[in-house]
Amino acid sequence: MMSRPKKVAIIGAGPSGLVAAKTLLHNYPKGTFSPTIFEKGHEIGGLWPIEPRDTTTETTTPRQRPHNGFVDPSMPTNQSRFTVTFSDLAWESVIDGADIPMFPQAWQAGKYLQAYAERYIPKETLRLGHKVVGSTRETSGGSRPLWTIQWVLERDNEKGKSSTDEDVESETFDYLIVASGYFSTPYTPDIPGLPSFIEKTFHSSAIHTKEDIYLMLEKCGATKGGSGKLIVIGGSISGAEAASALALFLSSTSATAFQYRGYEVHHICTRPFWTIPYYLPYAAPQDDIQEKTVQFVPLDLVLHDLARRPPGPVQYNFGPVSQQQETKVNEYFLSLLGDQHAGYGNIGGGSRDGTNNTQPSLIAISDDYAEYVQSGSVRPTIGRVCAINRTQSGQANVDIKGPDGEMITLPNVTAIVTATGFTPFASLSFLPEDVLSRLEYSAEDSYFPLILDEKGTSNAGVPDIGFVGLYRGPYWGVMEMQARRVAESWYRADSEQGIQFSTEELKNKAQERQRMRDYKNADPDSRGQFPMGDYVGLMETFARDMGIPRAPLPGAGESLGPVLPTRYVAEGQGKPSMLAESHCALASLRDTLTYDSDASRTGLTRAIFRALHGIWNFSRVSSRYDGEVTGTARFSPTYPTYPKDEREYTYDEVKRVDITPRSLDRFIYRLGQTSAHSGEMQISILNSSSDVELGEAPQILHELRFVGPPRLEYEGSGREEYVVRAGGCMSSEDNNRRGFEHSYEYVFRLEGVAISSWECNVKYRKTRTDSYGHSDGGVNEWRRTVYRR
Numbered sequence: 163m164m165s166r167p168k169k170v171a172i173i174g175a176g177p178s179g180l181v182a183a184k185t186l187l188h189n190y191p192k193g194t195f196s197p198t199i200f201e202k203g204h205e206i207g208g209l210w211p212i213e214p215r216d217t218t219t220e221t222t223t224p225r226q227r228p229h230n231g232f233v234d235p236s237m238p239t240n241q242s243r244f245t246v247t248f249s250d251l252a253w254e255s256v257i258d259g260a261d262i263p264m265f266p267q268a269w270q271a272g273k274y275l276q277a278y279a280e281r282y283i284p285k286e287t288l289r290l291g292h293k294v295v296g297s298t299r300e301t302s303g304g305s306r307p308l309w310t311i312q313w314v315l316e317r318d319n320e321k322g323k324s325s326t327d328e329d330v331e332s333e334t335f336d337y338l339i340v341a342s343g344y345f346s347t348p349y350t351p352d353i354p355g356l357p358s359f360i361e362k363t364f365h366s367s368a369i370h371t372k373e374d375i376y377l378m379l380e381k382c383g384a385t386k387g388g389s390g391k392l393i394v395i396g397g398s399i400s401g402a403e404a405a406s407a408l409a410l411f412l413s414s415t416s417a418t419a420f421q422y423r424g425y426e427v428h429h430i431c432t433r434p435f436w437t438i439p440y441y442l443p444y445a446a447p448q449d450d451i452q453e454k455t456v457q458f459v460p461l462d463l464v465l466h467d468l469a470r471r472p473p474g475p476v477q478y479n480f481g482p483v484s485q486q487q488e489t490k491v492n493e494y495f496l497s498l499l500g501d502q503h504a505g506y507g508n509i510g511g512g513s514r515d516g517t518n519n520t521q522p523s524l525i526a527i528s529d530d531y532a533e534y535v536q537s538g539s540v541r542p543t544i545g546r547v548c549a550i551n552r553t554q555s556g557q558a559n560v561d562i563k564g565p566d567g568e569m570i571t572l573p574n575v576t577a578i579v580t581a582t583g584f585t586p587f588a589s590l591s592f593l594p595e596d597v598l599s600r601l602e603y604s605a606e607d608s609y610f611p612l613i614l615d616e617k618g619t620s621n622a623g624v625p626d627i628g629f630v631g632l633y634r635g636p637y638w639g640v641m642e643m644q645a646r647r648v649a650e651s652w653y654r655a656d657s658e659q660g661i662q663f664s665t666e667e668l669k670n671k672a673q674e675r676q677r678m679r680d681y682k683n684a685d686p687d688s689r690g691q692f693p694m695g696d697y698v699g700l701m702e703t704f705a706r707d708m709g710i711p712r713a714p715l716p717g718a719g720e721s722l723g724p725v726l727p728t729r730y731v732a733e734g735q736g737k738p739s740m741l742a743e744s745h746c747a748l749a750s751l752r753d754t755l756t757y758d759s760d761a762s763r764t765g766l767t768r769a770i771f772r773a774l775h776g777i778w779n780f781s782r783v784s785s786r787y788d789g790e791v792t793g794t795a796r797f798s799p800t801y802p803t804y805p806k807d808e809r810e811y812t813y814d815e816v817k818r819v820d821i822t823p824r825s826l827d828r829f830i831y832r833l834g835q836t837s838a839h840s841g842e843m844q845i846s847i848l849n850s851s852s853d854v855e856l857g858e859a860p861q862i863l864h865e866l867r868f869v870g871p872p873r874l875e876y877e878g879s880g881r882e883e884y885v886v887r888a889g890g891c892m893s894s895e896d897n898n899r900r901g902f903e904h905s906y907e908y909v910f911r912l913e914g915v916a917i918s919s920w921e922c923n924v925k926y927r928k929t930r931t932d933s934y935g936h937s938d939g940g941v942n943e944w945r946r947t948v949y950r951r
Contacts, residue, residue, distance in 0.1 A: 167196035168652060171311045171335040173294050173592070175201035176208020177275055178631025178641040179341035181248055184282040185645040189734030190653055198335070199283070202293035202316050206279050208343055211235045212272035215371070232345065232584075234370035235269035240399060240440075240527040241637070242460035244751055246271055248642055249727045250740040251278050252747040264460055264754075264761070265440060291316045294592045295330065297338065299624070306660030307626050309338045312592075337652055339645075341630045342589035349585045349608065351395070355550035359558050359578065366396070366404040366581035372801060375411045379422070382577040383556060389424030390557060390576030395547055397431030398691060401581035402526035405429040408579070409539040410530070414800040427534075428572060429542045430562060433687075434510035435524035436495050437532045438465075439915050441769045443498070443872075443884070444755075455871040456884050457762050458769040459754060461527065464498070466698050468722035475706065478617070478699035481681050482688035483522040492523065500914020502951065507532030510544035510565075521687045529768075530799060533775035536951075537796070545570070550578070586611050586632060600624050602679075609634070609693055610682040615671040617704065618694055619644045620651065622671040625661040628652075635692040639727035643704035646732055650708060698725045705730050713744065716752050726751070757871045760842045766868055767843045770886065770910055771809065771833045773917040775799060776951075780815070784945035793817040795949065797831065807834035808843070812850070830860050847890075864890035864906050872912060883918060886910040903927040921948045 170186055172179045179199050186195035205212055215235040239246045242264050243253045253262050256270075256277045263270065279288070296312040312332045348365040350356070356363060362382045368374060384390065394405045408427045415421040441458040442465070468476065492511065496504050504511070511523065534540040548569075549561040558575040585608045590598065600623045602613040611632075614621050618633050628648035631641045655661040663671070681693065694700060702725065705712060710730050715723040723729075728747040731740070754761040774797045782791040797811040813829040830848040844867075848860040872884035888908040907923040926943040 167193050168337060168655075169335040170195055170197040170337045170339060170652075171309060171333075172197055172199045172339045172341055173311075174208060174340075174342035174589075175199050175203070175206040175279075175288060175290070176210065176341065176343055176631070177638050178343070178645070179208070179339070180206065180275060180279055180283060181638070181642045182339050182341050182628075182630045182645040182648070183287055184248075184250075184278070185642070185649045187284075187287070188282060188737075188740075189646065189649060189732055194653060195649070197287055197339075198333075199288050200292045200294050200311065200313055201288065201290050204291050204316070204318055206288065206290070207272040207275045209233050209345060210272035210275060211269045212276050214267070214269045232348070232367040233268045235267065235272075237268045237370060238263070238265040238440075239268070239271060240265070241462045244460070244724070244726050244728070244747065244754075245462045245466070246638055247274070247727055247747065248278060248638060249729075249731050250735055250743045251281065252728070252743045252750070254746050254750065255743060262750075264764070289313075291318070296594075297592050298594055299597055299626075300334075306336075309335045309626070311335060311338070337626050337628065339628045339630055339648060340590070340593070340632060344586045344589065344632055344634055345584035346588040347585050348580075349582050350580055351547075351582050353395075353547055353550055355552065355558075356578075358552045359550050362558075362576070363578045363580060366394070366400045366579055367584075369404050369407055369579055372411055372414070375408065378577055378579075384422065384425065384576050386421040387424065388422075390574050391426050391428050391572055392577050392579070393560060393572065393575050394427070394429045394579045394581055396581035396583070397433065397435050397524045397526065398581070398583070399526050399528075400583065401429060401431060402435075402437055402528040402531040404579050404581045405540045405542075406528055406530045406534060409534045410799050410801070413539060413798045416798075425576065427540045429540055430547055430560075431509065431524070431542065431544055432546050433521040433524060434508070434544060435526050436492075436499070436511070437507040437509070437526045437528050438495075438499070439529050439532075439769070439772055440527065441765045441772075442915060443912075455757055455873060457755070457757050457871060458765040459762070460765070463724045463751075463755070466724045466726075468698065468702075468725060470494075471698065476699055476702035478703040479696040480677060480694065480699075482684045483690045484688075488522050498914060500916050502916040502918055503532060503914050506536040509535070509542045522690050524691050529772045530775060533772070536776045537798075543570070543572075550575075583608070583634075589632070597624055597627065604682075607682065609689065610678065613675050613678050613682070615674040615678075616647055616651075617644070617674075617700060619647045621675070622663060622668060625651070625663070633692070633694045635695065637697055639725070639730070640694075640697065640700050640704075642727055643701060643708075643730070646708060646710075647704060701725045701730065708732070713748065715755075716748055723755075762871070763868060764843045766872065766886065767845060767866075768833065769912075769915065770866075770868075770888075770917070771831070771843075771845050773910075773912070773915065774811065774831065778949040778951065780947055780949045782817075782945065782947040785943045786945070791817050802832070802834075804834075807832045809833040829863070864904070866890050866906075866908060875911075881913065884912040886912060919948065919950045921946065923947075 172182050179201070183197045183199050186197045209232055211233060213235065243262065243266055246266060247253060253274065256274050266274070292313045293316045294311060294313045298310045299307050300310060301307045310332050312330050314328060314330055348367055350365065364378055369378065392408050394401055394408070405427055412422050412425055412427065416423045438461055440461055442461045443456045444459045444464050445456045499507060531540065535542060543562060545562040545564040547560055548563050551559045551561070553559060560572045560575050562570050562572065564570060587605060590603065590611065601621050604611055614629060619629050620627070630644045630648065651661060710732050713729045713731065728744045731744050753759045756762060776797060778795045780793055780795050793816050795813060795815045797813055800810050800812055802808065802810045811831040813831055815827040828850045830850045832846045832848065833843055834846065836842045836844045844865050846865045847863045849863050850860050866888045867890055869887045869889060872886045875883055875885050890906040891904065905925045908920065910920040911918050924945045
């Protein structure tokens with residue numbers, strides 16, 4: 163007689179809960195498992211919203227936030243679509259190919275999860291609006307344990323808020339998977355004096371859009387034309403994002419009406435950190451290219467490249483970070499990002515080889531943070547906030563203890579943003595006390611709230627509970643591997659006796675839990691950014707332990723390439739439709755890593771545009787004037803004027819003669835999609851001197867067209883630089899109006915991710931005749947401008 167399916171309760175319908183249910187349903191023979199997903203919300207996705215932010219209700223001075231939740235729908239993921247994915251659903255099956263973003267917005271990630279659920283998870287498996295309030299693990303009678311899950315119904319009312327039906331219902335299951343997430347509750351640090359300033363303190367999860375910041379400043383009593391400091395406390399990714407969001411707001415408002423020019427952004431972080439832009443240089447071997455070239459590809463394709471690991475099987479690194487490891491990491495980032503970027507993108511790093519760092523550096527992902535530091539728009543401080551003292555004016559003085567023990571005070575603080583992360587405790591609150599005790603639960607340690615084995619998926623003392631996605635900084639690929647590990651353990655369990663382990667298995671699990679205890683009790687200053695931060699090691703070790711082969715990259719020869727979920731298809735996923743999804747994603751990856759593809763050109767365009775941000779010294783010579791003109795030019799980010807544009811700068815130029823400012827020129831630089839190829843990006847330069855009072859929109863002067871990939875050259879000192887060339891022509895309408903044909907030639911010299919110098923050469927050719935009917939078709943005038951930091 164065929165045994166009944168094993169019933170599994172899954173708590174949470176975010177990415178970890180969905181992939182757990184899909185794995186149970188599709189990686190094993192039909193009828194092996196019967197999963198049920200409990201989700202307190204009325205939509206799947208967890209923290210990921212499934213609809214874009216509603217911009218129709220936004221005004222310049224909003225009274226309420228236009229979205230709900232910790233994640234802004236328009237926030238881009240900080241890993242590319244090749245990492246934010248599962249092995250058996252390509253993004254091409256969710257969004258039309260030409261419109262797939264390389265870094266999806268949060269709502270698009272939510273749409274991906276929705277499509278994933280529609281394809282793989284029957285509706286009867288989902289219990290939306292079911293809030294789990296408790297559970298018990300019954301072990302009486304000597305039989306295998308059973309789980310009883312208690313829940314209440316969460317109903318939507320007409321105002322969009324939830325109301326709870328207090329009638330508790332329950333059901334019994336064979337197994338339980340905790341997939342309720344790590345980032346359940348914003349964490350506010352316990353700083354002396356902070357409660358007295360709490361109404362002017364905001365968590366970074368509430369600071370995303372300009373409307374959020376307007377509301378924050380309004381609550382804090384900030385005035386247009388006033389002054390004060392906006393302080394961000396906390397490093398890592400969210401700290402850089404919050405500081406950059408504030409700097410963008412101030413830059414945008416200053417560029418229009420000088421409204422908040424008197425305010426400053428200060429960022430306080432407890433340890434050194436590197437800022438990594440979204441696109442990094444990648445020197446991929448190309449058989450048909452003799453000259454050494456470089457591409458700019460998404461950061462995860464570079465950082466997760468298997469070629470970075472020593473030859474042989476990849477080992478998972480877990481434990482405190484040694485000084486030798488930290489030095490090696492700093493040397494790698496220095497070689498990848500370059501000396502110039504390290505000068506303002508390695509905050510608190512000390513010497514450039516990083517050998518004097520006493521703590522492992524954090525990593526922040528941002529396309530603007532380092533440049534905001536370079537331009538003085540963000541002022542970082544390494545230290546720990548030890549007191550906040552509110553003053554009679556309603557502002558505060560913030561005391562900071564530096565690494566050397568020296569105390570400094572930042573006065574006139576108007577608002578505080580805590581970028582101090584989240585805690586997982588609410589996600590575990592439904593578990594019974596006896597189970598939490600066996601899991602060695604720590605209610606005050608968000609770094610290691612539980613002691614687990616099998617790479618964070620289980621504990622041999624309670625083998626019928628599994629964990630998927632319960633670790634800081636979860637990647638979707640690791641969630642999928644964790645789901646496979648849990649499912650495989652339960653698949654081979656005896657239906658009557660439950661899960662049995664061999665002596666060797668129990669020994670290995672005990673050793674792994676002890677390593678976690680040792681790491682938990684180690685000096686906090688030796689801890690890495692994430693407890694399980696070795697993504698490549700995790701993926702490779704999971705795959706090796708479960709016998710999952712790594713798929714080769716199509717057309718890449720012997721190149722190992724990056725670690726991606728679509729390269730690890732489990733044996734149970736051999737259905738043609740699932741394999742087709744993996745093949746589709748890998749084909750898209752091949753295009754991205756091809757030097758002359760649309761994706762490659764888009765990466766270069768984004769990298770160049772990002773690196774223009776900041777302050778430049780320039781010198782200019784031309785055929786019109788004798789001598790050299792010098793001055794400074796500043797690229798200041800502003801909110802894009804049009805939704806179709808992704809980013810925008812104002813370019814302000816101050817010429818100097820005899821050290822005296824002489825004139826001010828202003829242009830607009832925009833990064834947006836080309837009209838010819840949807841998804842491909844281009845840089846447009848516009849003349850901002852149009853008559854705004856008459857309603858004239860800025861006119862496009864020209865658009866940059868890059869000529870070939872970056873080429874390796876050596877500058878005078880022998881240092882490697884990659885040279886990028888671009889051209890452009892003024893629009894025909896503007897040429898006719900001026901009577902000259904303008905052509906532009908650009909040369910950008912890149913060292914790492916930074917532009918070390920660049921030049922713009924302009925040629926003017928007469929296009930209309932004079933009063934005598936004469937026309938000179940030759941080059942009449944020229945201008946050459948060189949920019950350096």
